[in-house]
Amino acid sequence: MATLEAWGEVGQKYEIHEETLAFFRQQKERGARPYQDLTVEEAREANKQTSLFYSGDTEFNGTIKEFIVPSVHCPEGVAVSVYKDSICPLTAPVLVYFHGGGMVVGSRQAYDVTCKLIARDTPCIVVNTEYRLAPEHKFPEQFQDVECVTRWVCMNKALIGASSSSRVGVGGDSAGGNLAASVCHYVDVDFQVLVYPMTDHTCSQPSFSEFATTPGLNQRMIEWFQDLHFSSPEQATDPRFSPLLHQDFSHLPPAIFVIAELDPLRDCGYAYRDKLSSAGVTTDCITLQGAPHAFFHMPGNFKEICGLSYEAVTKFIRKFSR
Template sequence: MSFDLKSYIQLYNPHQETVDFLKARASRDAKPSFEDGVTAVREAAIKTSKDFGGNVDFSGIEKEILIPPSTTTDTLPITSYKPDTSERSSALPIVVYFHGGGNVTKSRKTNENVCRILANDVPCIVVNVEYRLAPEHKFPKNNEDAKRAVEWVAKNQEVVGGTSDSKLGVVGDSAGGRLAAVVCHEAYTLIDFAILVYPKVDYTKTYKSTEEFRFGPLLPKKRSDWYAHQYIKEDDRCLPRASVILNKDFSYLPPTLIIVAEHDQLRDGCYEYYEKLKASGVTAQIELIKGVPHSFWSLPDNLCQNSSNSASSHEIILCSKGIQIKM
């Protein structure tokens, strides 16, 4: 059985932006690209980003930096975005950003507009990380890249445009949200706040939302399982570094904002992770964006219109609020 757009609209009455996007996307996709292999999936992700990601003007300083190689790894590319904040006297916060894509697709390029929006609208300095992808680099290689990026930025805040007084946070969506959550556990002394956008927190459990949105939209279970197969061995899925929700202690984590898409198979895992944060005494906030599917965050041209009628027009405000609280 495949995703039926007509039935989905009748059952859920999604936001009109969601309907328009899914119709436009369906008219361009011949068949599920993941069935054609990794190269096809990556090409499809680039095309979707070009077609629906928009073009964001950025008047600040944008520069590529290579984090020096370690004894076991090569250089790690990042792009920093520092907004024009000549009227702001206090130090800008720095956020290290991890893109989504199931640990297999996407890149700094596919998510650059989201980073520019965050930099412009929060405002903050955004560091966009080009971590390694599977299947060439399986778990936990991108975990190592994520931690390495945070540790380097923490020691080199001035290099990316910040100051010694800049607060440091992590942001990520989907697979990148998992990386951000993992780094919060593994480098918690360095991180002042976290924003997790529909993070993948569990490789071991089937949630109610997993079954509810088994066929989509945008992230059907078959696709999600394919990503996992490319990325991680069965025996590793129960490790807390993979399924971050399985960590025993959450009490030391930084204040965290979780942003959830209503029509997403990852939704209920996000709520369970939030409950663990709250039960551990962590300052935590969860915001459900109604009427939208997985991937809304990374497609701002179609699913983040700047209007009061937008399905997700307030998520940047939420991010700004979250960063202000977490400073």
């Protein structure tokens, strides 16, 4: 797992970034095991520890406020953390962010540094969302949670420190990118930030096969996630779950795609970008060369890769939030 040889033919075809090799090398030294070889509880704890170990730290001179968003689908409500930097203007945009983790692992806590960096460097208000996870909560409960939070933010801008004129966008990585892309089909927002999004649960694009056995996210792990959050196999073709399968994209807001080159989800991200572009939607796209899936919330390790991606994201938000 830790060496170039572990990448097989992929390692011969692509130049793997040193930050990628260092990450998997250290993961081996730490005794990390694939999620599919663990129980759900063990996988969640492993994800938490890995995320905190590699996220690093950052200075943040601002406020972090906690809210419970009321929901008809979730009796206890949906917890969110709202980040606002001290230099954030009243008319600053709002980014509602959904974490990754295959809808099975991941948490707001794992994305604390990510949200601070985006809130500070844009600057904007970031709403970090704790949606429910599978297998305790099957699809579409995750979608119901993020749709609820997005609508709530749009109707309560002043409550979270924004103004009535503040623009609202959604964003997320991996499964969170799936949820962000999907919610845009049902809620009117002003922009979307899609970080290596899962847009097609039928897994029909070439990169799913190309990276089927590589370190990190691969075919076995994807199947493990899907087995836990599908209620039935037919849900793979539900457009809410596979937004690539929607018929109309013309009403969607501008989008930026952050793509990892060495990622099974790479081509479904490109395919979704092409659907939007063909429908006349403005899209930006950055591909991080030699980068693996799941780097975005670990800037402590992926310093150069995250630096490039965060710069592109903050520039995009500033551009489309005026």
